[in-house]
Structure formats: structure tokens, C-alpha cells
Amino acid sequence: MPSSDTMSEVPTPEDPQGAPMDKTAADGALPHGSTPGIRFEKVVKRFGDNIVLRELNFTVAPGERVTLIGPSGSGKTTILRLLMTLEKLDDGVIWIGDRPLWHMPRGDGLAPANEKHLHEMRKQVGMVFQQFNLFPNMNVLRNLIEGPVRVLGLSKDEAVERARELLDMVGLVDKIDAHPTQLSGGQQQRVAIARALAMQPKVLLLDEVTSALDPELVVGVQDLLRDIARASDLTLLCVTHEMHFAKDISDRVLMFDKGQIVEEGPPEQIFGEPTEQRTRDFLQAILAT
């Protein structure tokens, strides 16, 4: 994994949501183990006549943390949604490790994946959504144990113990019996992060995870994610408009426009000395808002 020592230090204000993450708790609760990389090979995605991704190629190394930036409609969220199988692939191949996500090997070639294959592949991937998407009919604990018990086959006791560790890590153990609607946006997103991690993914997708939060809650969630990224060996794909956060969390930034990568490089380069005019225009537009 590339070093992040050269990143400019962003001052971290006091966490408005609770104690900063306890590193030892984090090490116990976070996924470790062989982490797969990701490879997009001539990936095409259309919505009707609108071609969102046209023969897109890129690779993310195992354990690498990559931020995708670009104007809306540039295809960055679609990339995450394809990886989470929320959208169907139109053409090309997406590899997670050495296995194609949307295909199964057949003879010398590849055949479209069936639901069983998708189910297996999805076990490696977790996603945190802009709108949290916690289940409002379940309390925090049930949100966290539903997947581990029903999908990973953990016993209820094991799942509850892991849920407690994760809630401890995100600073919300005292909310274990609360319902999502009783929590602030920042707290809901922390629970959603814990829920994604409870599934022990190897790849974590962050889709504009702080866009729906009140400004004063943004930093706390970002700090939590930064700590998680540094304490784990997750492969991380992050879509964000928050440039500080992108600098903080990523090894590499990919600038997208019209479904293609315009420019890529370490965050200091992309945000400091972008070479492409389109990148410069985009960053200017972001700063202006």
C-alpha cells in the first residue's frame, strides 16, 4: 500500500459525536485477511440511450484506497453500484480478485453469473450509502446482526458480541436498543458503517457518505472512516465531493468525466497540480460551492 505520510495534515476538530475510536477495539472488530484487488475491463453501462460508462478500464490494488471524483453524471456512483450488483453490467468484465463478479467461467470463456454466484461474490463487498438505509423497523442491534446471522451463519451470541465491538468502535454502544429514527444523521451513518463492517467485507464502497449530513456532523463521520481505513486492510472505493476527506482517506484519486478517467494520481497531485483542464475546472467549481 502506498504511504500516506506525505498527505497534508488536516486539523481534526473534536469529534461532536463521541469518543475518538479506540484503536485496540478497532483492531479486533475490523476485517483483516487476504484482500482482493479490483479490475474493470472494457466495462460498459448504459441507461437507455445514455452511455454512462464506455469501455472503462482501471485497476485498484489489493488494500488500495481510491477516491473517485468528477461532475455528476460522470459515472462514479455507477461504478460503485455495479460493484455492489445494484446495477446490471452491460458489457465488459469486472474482476474482484481473480474472479469475475458478473460472470462464471464456462469452458474457455465466461457466461453470465447466476444468483448463487452473485451471492458468493457479494460476500466480499460492503457498501455505505448516502441515505444510510438503515432498516427503520429494527433497532440498532437487529440492524447489525440480521446479516451476520442470516448470511454469514454466525450464532446469535457471536453476532451480538461482534455488534457490540463495532458499536464500541463507532462510539454508539449506548444506542444498541435505539431505533434508527431516534438517532441523528451522523449516528445513523455510524451505525450503517458498523452494519457494513459486520459483514466482514474485503472491499468497502463509500457512496457520498457525508452528503446527507448536517455540516457539524460531517467531520466526525469522516474521522471515523479515516481511522477505519488506516486500521484495516480493506480495499476502499470512495465517491465524495469533500476534497479534504478525499485527501485524508485515499492513496489515489481518479478524476472521471463522461464515463472515462480523465486524470489520476496521488491526492496531492490531483488537488495540488492537476494537469488536465477538465480537472482544474471541476475543482474550481467544487471550491466555488
Next chain:
Amino acid sequence: MTWDWSYAGDLVGPLLGGLRLTIAATALGYVLALALGLVWAILRRSPNVVLNQAVRWVIEFIRSTPLLVQLVFLFYALPTTGIQFSAFWTGVIGLGVHYSTYISEVYRAGIENVPRGQWEACTALNLPRSRVWFAVVLPQAIRKVIPTLGNYLIALFKDSPLLLVITVPEVMRVAYTEGGKSGFLEPFTVTAALFVIVSVLSSILIRRLEGRYAII
């Protein structure tokens, strides 16, 4: 024509007996409607076009024919094909199947109201199909439609006197039979009063339920 209190009083016993059968048919018919309606609603969302169009037309057919015709058909015509139920169970099936088509639309509206993000979270967590429906989608969908489901319970209850044409000795048939002997004013009035009492009690019960399961 004058109102005879002692005659009305004598009727209460037999009419309550009939009412018990009315309530039993309503309750069983409603349970059938709730269950079958759910089956329709889930099948209607099947990606299999043939299946979901077939279901759509079955529902349309059942909704476009009168309940009275369906009951008479089930009781008098169906037995000629060898399929026969007692009058009571024919009534339950008739009411249940008929109302299941309305209730499936209620479920459908409730299901469509569940935000897309909830389905997506289920995919991201890799939840099996059965858990998606029974742990996430339906609990949220049904909470929002409890008032409408309650209205259909009362509507079904008020349609239950139709069972008199297929010889079920429910409250209306009892009133009809008794009235034939000593005049119709008292039996029909008492019957109407009984319907009002049960309907009002049911709506109070439904409102309580609604309060308890109101979306949190």
C-alpha cells in the same frame, strides 16, 4: 305498523347466534384475503412477465365480477365439476378470494412506498429473498397500510350477509327466516343495530392497532 319490544327482545337470542356465524365467516374470510392478497402482491412483482400478467388478469377478473355472482357460482355451479364445499366454507372462500384482490392492491401500494434504498441495503447485506420480504419490506409496507386494511375488514363484514343466498344461517338469514313468521321490521332493525355495534367496535380496535404500529 308498530314496533313490538317483546318480539324484538325475543329475536336477540337467535340473531346473536347468527351473528356468531357472520363473525366467524368474516374472520376466516379476512385471514384468507390477507394471505392470498400477499401471494398476489408478491407474484405481481415477479420478473417473469407471463406469471405477473396472468396474475394481473386473474385479479382483474375477480374484481370485475360481483361477489354475489361468485358466491352463487361457487355454491351451485362448481359442485357440478365435482368440487364441493359446505355452505359455510364456500362463503369463507368466496369472501376471502374476492377481497384478496382488493387487499393485494393495498399491499402493492405499501410495498411501492418502501424506499428503494431499503431494497438496496438488503442486496448490499446479501440477505436471502425470504428475509428481504418478511424482515424488511413487508413489516414496513404493512404498517403504512393498516388503516386501509382495516377498512376492507369492515367492508368484508358488511358484505357477509350475501352468504344468505347460499344458505349459510348467518345473522341476515336468521332475520329473514324469523321475519317470515312474525314481521320483518324488528328482525331487520335489530340486525342493522348489531352490524353497527360490531363495525364501530372494529374500527376502534383498528385505530388502536394503527396507533401501536404507527411508523416510528
